[in-house]
Amino acid sequence: MRFPPSPTSDTNIRMNVCMKWARIVLALSSTLLIFLAAANPQAAPSAVPPSANLALTPPMGWNSWNKFACNVSEDMIRSMADAVVKSGMKDAGYVYVNIDDCWQVSRDANGNIVADPQRFPHGMKAVGDYIHSLGLKFGVYSDAGSKTCAGRPGGLGHEYQDALQYAAWGVDYLKYDWCNASTQDARASYANMRAALDASGRPIVLSICEWGTAKPWLWGAEVGGNLWRTTGDIQDHWSGRKKWSDGSCCSNGVLDIVDQQVGLQSYAGPGHWNDPDMLEVGNGGMTDTEYRSHFSLWAILAAPLIAGNDLRDMRPEIHDILTNKEVIAVDQDAVGREGERVAKNGDLEVWSKQMKDGSRAVVLLNRGGSEQEVGVKWEDLGYPGNLSASVRDLWQHKDLGKFTGRFSASVASHGVVMVSVKP
Numbered sequence: 246m247r248f249p250p251s252p253t254s255d256t257n258i259r260m261n262v263c264m265k266w267a268r269i270v271l272a273l274s275s276t277l278l279i280f281l282a283a284a285n286p287q288a289a290p291s292a293v294p295p296s297a298n299l300a301l302t303p304p305m306g307w308n309s310w311n312k313f314a315c316n317v318s319e320d321m322i323r324s325m326a327d328a329v330v331k332s333g334m335k336d337a338g339y340v341y342v343n344i345d346d347c348w349q350v351s352r353d354a355n356g357n358i359v360a361d362p363q364r365f366p367h368g369m370k371a372v373g374d375y376i377h378s379l380g381l382k383f384g385v386y387s388d389a390g391s392k393t394c395a396g397r398p399g400g401l402g403h404e405y406q407d408a409l410q411y412a413a414w415g416v417d418y419l420k421y422d423w424c425n426a427s428t429q430d431a432r433a434s435y436a437n438m439r440a441a442l443d444a445s446g447r448p449i450v451l452s453i454c455e456w457g458t459a460k461p462w463l464w465g466a467e468v469g470g471n472l473w474r475t476t477g478d479i480q481d482h483w484s485g486r487k488k489w490s491d492g493s494c495c496s497n498g499v500l501d502i503v504d505q506q507v508g509l510q511s512y513a514g515p516g517h518w519n520d521p522d523m524l525e526v527g528n529g530g531m532t533d534t535e536y537r538s539h540f541s542l543w544a545i546l547a548a549p550l551i552a553g554n555d556l557r558d559m560r561p562e563i564h565d566i567l568t569n570k571e572v573i574a575v576d577q578d579a580v581g582r583e584g585e586r587v588a589k590n591g592d593l594e595v596w597s598k599q600m601k602d603g604s605r606a607v608v609l610l611n612r613g614g615s616e617q618e619v620g621v622k623w624e625d626l627g628y629p630g631n632l633s634a635s636v637r638d639l640w641q642h643k644d645l646g647k648f649t650g651r652f653s654a655s656v657a658s659h660g661v662v663m664v665s666v667k668p
């Protein structure tokens with residue numbers, strides 16, 4: 246191998262002088278930078294990523310998948326965003342309007358992701374702008390693997406490019422799925438996407454949709470995930486795991502999902518939440534009693550409340566479930582404690598969540614086929630038995646009076662009674 250000839254000693258001297266000057270200029274400019282940064286802390290380059298303060302309470306919004314699957318379009322999303330406002334969902338706290346799978350069709354010659362031009366004729370930025378004009382936030386979906394679950398282009402190898410594109414569109418929330426990820430390492434893949442989102446400079450919520458396979462509750466917060474799915478997909482039924490049409494296993498009913506949350510409560514907190522999947526409330530497969538239970542349990546679990554029904558066409562009963570402010574307040578409590586199952590006797594269960602003011606939100610759940618009395622002992626809530634506490638029914642919006650040691654109520658089959666217990 247031939248090396249270039251070494252520089253003459255003259256050239257060496259000139260290079261040394263040049264380097265000396267370069268070092269002086271460098272030193273002066275870093276001193277100037279430090280000085281400017283101290284004078285104006287907002288301008289200081291910061292080690293804190295733009296995402297650090299996102300989702301301090303569980304995210305609330307709407308997502309297209311549970312009702313519309315691949316049938317997404319600009320018109321539908323715009324009208325749904327309108328409905329979030331008109332229905333009072335926005336006032337109740339729902340802010341994200343999230344487009345799930347199938348908005349994307351290909352990549353262009355430069356590798357940029359291309360939105361379906363038929364279904365999104367004005368492009369994704371226009372959709373985002375419209376959502377923002379209503380005071381709402383904009384979410385999209387992609388996948389850490391080569392293809393999404395519906396076979397659209399995934400993010401693998403395009404993470405930084407996609408993150409920049411999302412930021413340019415004004416995206417506030419990314420749900421990142423796990424189909425076609427082959428032998429990828431889950432933790433590394435999601436850490437990479439978070440780094441890419443942070444590098445875009447825009448604060449973007451990262452929703453890890455890995456279905457709990459690699460126990461994301463153990464590493465999700467560390468890699469900057471704001472929420473992580475703990476299970477496979479929910480389906481609009483009360484109980485029973487069902488095989489998918491391709492024979493693979495399995496979707497979950499509400500109770501199957503709830504059972505898979507037991508023991509995960511310590512991993513959740515402000516900015517990083519266990520995600521038992523999106524809501525099915527209003528999609529038609531359950532009774533209103535079951536939907537009320539579904540919503541109450543999600544609130545006790547401090548779960549993200551991402552509605553998945555057609556908000557343009559809601560029965561009043563469904564509207565009243567989704568916008569029950571007392572139940573939403575349980576979910577959104579600032580201390581960010583996830584509730585847990587504190588008692589179980591066959592089909593009868595008690596779930597309790599500690600609130601910021603020291604009170605407890607309590608769900609009395611009857612999984613059985615007939616109405617039954619369900620009781621909660623104060624000891625199960627971490628209170629002394631001789632304590633007198635006020636009990637309020639969060640669905641009837643009614644104070645029930647003071648109780649000492651325990652409270653019980655008659656609970657419908659597949660129903661809940663949800664109360665607050667306040668010493």
Ligand code: GLA
Nearest residue numbers: 310345346394395422454478
């Ligand atoms: C997976 C996810 C779902 C949904 C679909 C879209 O199944 O778990 O929530 O996003 O993909 O294809």
